[in-house]
Amino acid sequence: MKEKILTLGIETSCDETSAAIVVNGREVLSNVIASQIDIHRLYGGVVPEIASQNHIKVIDSVTKQALAEAGTTLNNIDNIAVTYGAGLVGALLVGVTYAKALSQAAKKPLYAVNHIEGHIAANFITDKNLCPPLLCLVVSGGHTSIVNVSGYNAIETLCTTVDDAVGESFDKVARVLGLPYPGGPQIDILAKQGKPSIKLPSVLLKDGNFSYSGLKTAVINYCHTITQNGGEINRADVARSFSEAAIDGLIVRAKQILSKRKQNRLAVAGGVAANSYLREKLNELKKSGYEIFLPSLDLCGDNAAMIASRGYFMFLENMPVAPDDLNAEPSLR
Ligand code: KG4
Ligand code: ZN
Numbered sequence: 001m002k003e004k005i006l007t008l009g010i011e012t013s014c015d016e017t018s019a020a021i022v023v024n025g026r027e028v029l030s031n032v033i034a035s036q037i038d039i040h041r042l043y044g045g046v047v048p049e050i051a052s053q054n055h056i057k058v059i060d061s062v063t064k065q066a067l068a069e070a071g072t073t074l075n076n077i078d079n080i081a082v083t084y085g086a087g088l089v090g091a092l093l094v095g096v097t098y099a100k101a102l103s104q105a106a107k108k109p110l111y112a113v114n115h116i117e118g119h120i121a122a123n124f125i126t127d128k129n130l131c132p133p134l135l136c137l138v139v140s141g142g143h144t145s146i147v148n149v150s151g152y153n154a155i156e157t158l159c160t161t162v163d164d165a166v167g168e169s170f171d172k173v174a175r176v177l178g179l180p181y182p183g184g185p186q187i188d189i190l191a192k193q194g195k196p197s198i199k200l201p202s203v204l205l206k207d208g209n210f211s212y213s214g215l216k217t218a219v220i221n222y223c224h225t226i227t228q229n230g231g232e233i234n235r236a237d238v239a240r241s242f243s244e245a246a247i248d249g250l251i252v253r254a255k256q257i258l259s260k261r262k263q264n265r266l267a268v269a270g271g272v273a274a275n276s277y278l279r280e281k282l283n284e285l286k287k288s289g290y291e292i293f294l295p296s297l298d299l300c301g302d303n304a305a306m307i308a309s310r311g312y313f314m315f316l317e318n319m320p321v322a323p324d325d326l327n328a329e330p331s332l333r
Contacts, residue, residue, distance in 0.1 A: 004023050004024060005024055005025075005078045005315065006021060006022075006070075006072065006078050006079075007022050007025070007077070007078065007080070007308040007309075007311050008020070008063070008066070008074070008077045008081070009021075009022060009080075009081045009305060009306070009307035009309070009310075010059075010063065010080070010081070010082040010083070010099045010304055010307065011083045011095060011115075011118070011302055011307045012055045012059065012083065012087075012091050012095030012098075013083045013085075013086070013087025013088065013091055013092055013095070014046060014051065014087055014088060014141070014302055015035065015037060015039075015040055015046045015051050015054075015091075015302075016033050016034065016302040016303070017033075017054065017059055017094075018032060018034070018062065018304035018305075018307075019032050019059075019062045019065070019066035020032065020066055020304035020307070021066055021070035021072060021077070021308065022125070022308035022312065024312060025121070025124060025308070025309040025310075025312030025313050025316070026124055026125055026128050026309065027125075028125060029070035030065075030066045030068075030069035030070040031066070031305040032062050032065045032066045033301075033302075033303055036050070036051060036054045037181070037182065039054065040181060043181075044175065044180075044181050045171070045175075046181075048088045048089075048090055049090065051088055051090070052090035052093070052094055055091055055095065056094050059094055059095065059098050060098070063098075063102075066304070074106050074108075077106070077108055078108070078109075079108060079109050079110075079111060079312065079315050080099050080108050080109070080110045080111070080311070081099075081111040081113050081307050081310060081311020081312070081314070082095050082096055082098075082100075082110065082111075082112065082307065082322075083096075083113050083114075083115045083307050084096050084112040084113065084114075084322070084326060084327070084328055084329055085114065085115065085328060085329030085330060085331070085332025086114075086115055086116070086142060086143075086329065086330060086333070087115055087328075088330065089330040092328035092329075092330060093328045096326060096328050100322075103322075109321045110321055110322040111314045111315060111321060111322060112322035113307045114310075114332055115302075115307075115332075116138055116140070116143050116269070116270070117155060117310050118306040118307040118309070118310040119138060119269035119270045119306060120138065120149060120267065120310075121306050121309040121313065122269060122295035122299040122303075122305070122306040122309070123268075123269065123293045123294075123295055124309055124313070125295070125305060125306065125309050126293070126294070126296045126299060127293050130267070132149045132150055132152060132154070133149065133151075134149050134265040134266065134267050134293070135148055135149070135158075135254070135257060135263055135265065135266050135267070136155075136266070136267040136268065136269055137266060137267070137268045137269070138270050139165075139166050139167065139268065139269070139271070139272035139273060140165060140166075140269070140270030140271050140272060141165060141167035141168055141171065141182075141270075141271055142165050142167070142168065143160075143161075143165050144161040144167075144250070145158070145159060145160035146158045146160075146253060146257055148261075151317075152313040152316065152317060153313065153314060153317050153319055157333075158257055159210070159253060159257070160209055160210070161209065161211065162205065162210070162211050163211050163212060163213040164211075164212035164216060165212065166203075166210075166212060166247075166272050167184055167271050167272045168212070169212040169213075169215060169216050169246060170183055170184035170242075170243075170272065171184060172216050173187060173216060173238075173239075173242050174186050176219060176223055177233070177235050177238060177239065184272060187239045187242065187243060188243070188274075188275050188276055188277070190235060190239035191239040191240040191242075191243040191276075192240075192276065193236040193240075194234065194237040194238070194239050194241070195236075195237050195240055195241075196237075196240050196244045197234075197237045197240075198222060198237060198238060198241035198242075200215055200222075200242065200245040201215055201218050201245070202245065202248070202249050203215050203245065203250070204249035204252055204253055208253065208256070210250070215245055215246060219238060219242050222238070223238065243275070243277045244277065247275065247278045247281060248281075250278070251278075251282075255285070258290065264289070264290055264291050265290075265291040265293070266282075266290055266292055266293070267293035267294070268282065268293070268294050268295070269295065270300070271300055271301045271302070272300075273294060273295055273300040274297055274301065
């Protein structure tokens with residue numbers, strides 16, 4: 001095998017158009033991200049049709065820029081990896097169609113990447129020596145679960161949310177508080193100035209899964225009651241109380257699973273991995289003896305470097321390449 005395998009990653013599952021070049025799944029040569037956040041903020045959330053249109057507009061230039069920044073050409077690329085699910089169907093189709101065309105024209109193998117497995121792979125970029133086995137807490141806008149990563153290509157879900165995802169609940173609560181999209185980072189900032197003075201329900205269910213809809217409803221009801229009584233909502237306290245309730249259950253459950261499985265290594269993946277309260281709690285776990293792995297902040301959100309990394313590890317262990325009729329799978333688990 002060649003000493004350096006170059007993977008071109010392509011990611012268009014939501015509102016970021018991204019292309020990246022990664023060497024051997026760990027060294028990022030380029031990671032270009034064209035964010036549409038400013039466009040969707042005007043509507044208070046992602047508008048799927050607008051997302052697809054903007055991916056179409058920039059996908060080719062973003063990919064060319066990624067190749068140029070890496071100082072390489074499509075000819076030198078060994079593999080292409082593209083997100084094929086989960087995500088918005090029209091957005092995914094842009095990346096999938098573009099990657100299929102590139103792969104067939106340039107005769108490069110194409111790997112179909114599960115977006116969440118890409119988020120997990122971000123940890124292998126940040127920590128060059130990290131390898132399975134480990135547990136991973138997946139916390140994104142669409143997913144909330146704890147998975148067992150027993151091998152690069154062996155990932156098993158141990159528990160998950162039964163309704164909303166944690167990032168989704170951050171965004172919904174932010175909207176109730178009148179904060180702009182995307183709400184997660186806004187709540188994070190506001191929570192630092194607040195106190196956890198409001199009693200809110202736990203997200204941890206008796207069966208070990210999570211539920212965020214009850215927490216969200218409790219915050220909405222709390223805010224409505226205050227306004228109906230002519231009071232003023234202390235937004236910082238709501239943000240702080242909500243953040244703690246949203247994160248504490250995840251930490252409790254992660255500790256339970258680690259101790260039950262006699263494991264000590266916990267990685268984190270997805271946009272909410274950027275949350276400062278979560279990082280604070282994980283730091284406490286680290287101090288109490290657990291091995292904690294966190295992607296660097298620039299790799300927490302959606303990006304193509306993590307997709308390229310995931311594609312490389314599929315290539316490394318001879319996973320099948322994408323079929324010619326590869327389609328977008330919006331509800332991929
Ligand atoms: O992984 P991601 O970029 O996209 C999905 O795959 O869903 O995650 C986006 C989610 C959004 O819900 C966003 O509000 C949330 O991650 N998020 C945060 C923070 N940064 C992003 N939530 C809480 N605190 C943050 N600092
Ligand atoms: Zn994501």
